[in-house]
Amino acid sequence: MVIFIFQTVWLFIDDLAGKDLDLIIIGKFLFYLMPNLTEKVLPLTVLLSSILTFGSFAENYEFAAMKASGISLQRAMRSLIVFVTILGGVTFFFANNVIPASEQKIFNMRRNIAKVKPAAVIVEGVFSDIEGTEMNIKVARKSGEKDRFLEDVIIHQKTVSNLNTTVIKAKTGELISSEESDIIQLVLNDGYYYDEMQPKSSKEKKKKPFTRSKFETYIKNIDVSTLNDQDIEQESDITTDKMKNVFRLNKDIDSLKLNNIKQVKAFSKNITARMGAFPIKKVDSAKSRKIKQTEKPIPSKKIDTSFNRNDITTVLPVWQKSQLINNAKNSIANILNTVRGKKTELNKRYEVYNRHILSLHKKFALAFSCIILFFVGAPLGAIIRKGGLGLPMVVAIILFLVYYFIGVFADNYAKKGAMHPIFGAWLSTLIMLPLGISLTRRATADKGLMSFGNVIDKVTSVFKKKKKSN
Numbered sequence: 446m447v448i449f450i451f452q453t454v455w456l457f458i459d460d461l462a463g464k465d466l467d468l469i470i471i472g473k474f475l476f477y478l479m480p481n482l483t484e485k486v487l488p489l490t491v492l493l494s495s496i497l498t499f500g501s502f503a504e505n506y507e508f509a510a511m512k513a514s515g516i517s518l519q520r521a522m523r524s525l526i527v528f529v530t531i532l533g534g535v536t537f538f539f540a541n542n543v544i545p546a547s548e549q550k551i552f553n554m555r556r557n558i559a560k561v562k563p564a565a566v567i568v569e570g571v572f573s574d575i576e577g578t579e580m581n582i583k584v585a586r587k588s589g590e591k592d593r594f595l596e597d598v599i600i601h602q603k604t605v606s607n608l609n610t611t612v613i614k615a616k617t618g619e620l621i622s623s624e625e626s627d628i629i630q631l632v633l634n635d636g637y638y639y640d641e642m643q644p645k646s647s648k649e650k651k652k653k654p655f656t657r658s659k660f661e662t663y664i665k666n667i668d669v670s671t672l673n674d675q676d677i678e679q680e681s682d683i684t685t686d687k688m689k690n691v692f693r694l695n696k697d698i699d700s701l702k703l704n705n706i707k708q709v710k711a712f713s714k715n716i717t718a719r720m721g722a723f724p725i726k727k728v729d730s731a732k733s734r735k736i737k738q739t740e741k742p743i744p745s746k747k748i749d750t751s752f753n754r755n756d757i758t759t760v761l762p763v764w765q766k767s768q769l770i771n772n773a774k775n776s777i778a779n780i781l782n783t784v785r786g787k788k789t790e791l792n793k794r795y796e797v798y799n800r801h802i803l804s805l806h807k808k809f810a811l812a813f814s815c816i817i818l819f820f821v822g823a824p825l826g827a828i829i830r831k832g833g834l835g836l837p838m839v840v841a842i843i844l845f846l847v848y849y850f851i852g853v854f855a856d857n858y859a860k861k862g863a864m865h866p867i868f869g870a871w872l873s874t875l876i877m878l879p880l881g882i883s884l885t886r887r888a889t890a891d892k893g894l895m896s897f898g899n900v901i902d903k904v905t906s907v908f909k910k911k912k913k914s915n
Contacts, residue, residue, distance in 0.1 A: 480547040491815045493841040495822030500837050503830035518889050529819045537812035541690045548687045579603040593620045610641040631665040686804040694805040701798045799866045806870035814874045820881035824888030848873050
């Protein structure tokens with residue numbers, strides 16, 4: 446548990462360190478992160494505790510005493526099976542109610558921290574939007590107290606129509622603020638100011654003129670009066686698949702599916718119309734028979750076959766032929782670009798759809814994994830007959846890593862559509878199911894973990910039969 450907590454803190458250290466945040470806010474942030482560790486910690490805890498408990502029983506010959514008294518392994522496990530089943534139900538309730546609420550809290554806190562602390566939203570090496578301003582900023586490096594000193598600053602100033610017509614570049618910069626003022630000063634040093642001109646004539650627009658001015662110091666005031674009243678824990682309506690319970694996921698899965706189908710059909714009709722292809726219309730059979738009866742036979746006409754009708758360009762002049770081919774190439778290129786762009790958009794839409802199905806079934810899979818891993822750990826502890834934190838710990842960690850990494854790979858494949866999301870959610874649990882059944886049967890029959898003697902006997906018996914036949 447401690448290892449996973451430190452891992453989580455390490456992942457979010459950039460969001461917390463050096464942002465001038467109170468210890469109470471940091472404590473709340475870490476507290477809201479704890480429920481997300483359940484899907485990692487709980488299966489490992491069930492697996493390890495069952496191996497340690499039953500391994501200690503077997504090591505101290507308590508199972509031998511139970512069997513001598515007529516108590517089987519299944520009877521010894523009965524009370525724990527009931528407990529683990531109840532634990533699975535509690536885990537499902539936790540995954541369906543507590544984890545979505547904690548995800549919502551984490552999302553809102555990270556979003557509002559970025560609003561209240563503008564320096565927190567500026568990420569090194571990428572363009573970042575500062576909330577409340579029409580400014581997009583990128584810095585190579587941040588340093589100093591509260592990340593106030595900036596290096597290699599690039600600013601894109603957006604217009605009312607959301608166009609980047611102004612670019613400001615500076616070697617260094619500094620964010621200056623005070624608690625009494627609602628203004629943050631961005632002081633830029635040693636840079637250039639580029640501004641695109643908007644001429645009226647089309648000829649001048651093709652030249653793409655701009656003005657450039659050099660400055661030693663440029664001060665830009667940022668009004669944050671609307672941000673100072675922002676609550677760190679203010680709720681928003683933004684939700685993702687991890688923030689929804691089973692009822693909401695089922696509802697959104699249906700709506701996402703219908704919306705994706707509508708998008709595909711609309712795009713198909715659009716492309717069909719642009720290509721000039723016309724779908725065949727269905728005609729009522731009764732009406733078509735009446736039309737055929739009333740129609741008079743049309744006398745056959747001689748068709749001029751002096752040129753290939755499949756290639757209309759043979760009857761056109763050379764200049765018109767080349768123009769027709771170029772127009773066709775341009776039309777095909779435009780259609781292909783549209784198809785590629787729409788394909789990317791549809792892939793993102795279906796990825797969101799797959800994520801919702803994955804999140805829905807992972808809630809059930811997490812509950813069942815606790816039960817199945819118990820049936821893996823309990824008989825395994827009875828077989829290896831070792832207690833303590835030595836061999837049982839190693840075996841538990843190896844089994845959990847196999848279970849965890851299979852789940853991670855299955856999740857990634859399911860999100861991209863390489864496998865069905867339901868199968869991706871259940872794959873790691875289904876792989877552990879036959880292992881649990883096999884280990885339970887071997888522990889009940891007092892067999893070892895690997896019975897090499899039986900395998901060798903079967904191989905030797907095959908060779909003996911061949912010798913007798915020869």
